[in-house]
Amino acid sequence: MTDILGGTLLDPESGKAGLYDLRIRDGIITEIAEGGKLPAAEADVIDATGRIVTAGLVDPHVHFRDPGFTHKEDILTGAEAAKRGGYTSVVMMGNTSPHPDNLETLRYMIEKGAQTGIRVYACANVTMGMEGKELTDLEALAAAGAVLFTDDGLPVTDAGIMREACKRAQALGKMISLHEEDPAFVKESGVNAGAVAKELGLSGASREAEYSMVERDIAIVRETGCAIDVQHVSCKESVELIREAKKEGLPVHAEATPHHFTMTEDAVRQYGTLAKVNPPIRTKEDRAAIIEGLKDGTIDMIATDHAPHAAEEKALPFVKAPSGMTGLENAFSLGLRELVRPGHLTLTELLRLMSTNPARIVGIPGGYVREGAEADLLIFDPDTERVADRGLSRSSNTPFTGQRMPGVVHTVICKGKTVYENV
Ligand SMILES: [Zn+2]
Incomplete structure (x- = not known):
């Protein structure tokens, strides 16, 4: 079980936005509660304070x-x-x-x-x-x-x-x-x-x-x-x-x-x-x-x-x-x-x-954050700037390398599992 706490939820599908905590169980978003109101439980915690939680x-x-x-x-x-x-x-x-x-x-x-x-x-x-x-x-x-x-x-x-x-x-x-x-x-x-x-x-x-x-x-x-x-x-x-x-x-x-x-x-x-x-x-x-x-x-x-x-x-x-x-x-x-x-x-x-x-x-799943749906999520910070680097792709053929870019991806969750973390 994973709880994502303290973040600003932004569901692109419904437009729902605000401070919400999310609970993920067996890959599914089981609860979306107003910030601070998720009932206590034994769970891994992802601290999303100051970040945006949205659909992958x-x-x-x-x-x-x-x-x-x-x-x-x-x-x-x-x-x-x-x-x-x-x-x-x-x-x-x-x-x-x-x-x-x-x-x-x-x-x-x-x-x-x-x-x-x-x-x-x-x-x-x-x-x-x-x-x-x-x-x-x-x-x-x-x-x-x-x-x-x-x-x-x-x-x-x-x-x-x-x-x-x-x-x-x-x-x-x-x-x-x-x-x-x-x-x-x-x-x-x-x-x-x-x-x-x-x-x-x-x-x-x-x-x-x-x-x-x-x-x-x-x-x-x-x-x-x-x-x-x-x-x-x-x-x-x-x-x-x-x-x-x-x-x-x-x-x-x-x-x-x-x-x-x-x-x-x-x-x-x-x-x-x-x-x-x-x-x-x-x-x-x-x-x-x-x-x-x-x-x-x-x-x-x-x-x-x-x-x-x-x-x-x-x-x-x-x-x-x-x-x-x-x-x-x-x-x-x-x-x-x-x-x-x-x-x-x-x-x-x-x-x-x-x-x-x-x-x-x-015609594939994704693009929403709702209770009962599989947890495909992106947690990011839109304001922090970074410099575009070589990247993880085997090739690096882009003119954008070295340019200043807003937005840092912190965590990516697919089917409830963390698949990427920017540490
Ligand atoms: Zn083409």
């Missing part, structure tokens, strides 16, 4: 590179980075080798995920080998535990394949997460087709690449009723299309990454390949539109797109270096720094975007 964070989009690319990350090291970032649940993408387009690989990912102490979920691919040609056995993969379908890393370019996938996913009640970037509009990936690309002598990846596919897929949702998630939204046109789709009542969801709501294409000039991500970080106006989308609910999730790469890979020339940055350990702090401190969002709204919404949209 939920990331619908991480790359743990396992199987196949474990020199970058594996499921165990990825989970350690997640815990340190305050996460109790993550969904792994499937651009691994082999891909989770078959039951054996999917089961490997789920079983290894179960060894981490947190909830590590696996997606299954939409198409075999992520080649965009032949659909996987969506039904069997869903039955084996895939929480959603995605070919993330690549778009599903064939509209006919996408339409068929949506019909089958809809029948299963599963969502399809989409990396929307039509290669026809991408000359070189990872840099916005704009001023900075020009300085590098490149054409870059244009905004049309994203919003043309978002437009197509909203039309497919309208026809099939299948829920989709537009991953890592990067431009203002996409935000507007998603806003209109939501007004129509379509099941269209969207993610923003911390790098897209924090930086502009100037980051590529400043940080080189460390700021090379797909889709690229774009302009001031795009960043403002993403923040606006987070404020008005158009973008309903914050996802890290945690994408580890080895230092020697990121040291390659810009065009040859792989795209992506690590993100799990700084995401929450960037939310505090870029969204809460400037007054765009309240702390509760940020937490909802990072826990309640992704859990509900993916």
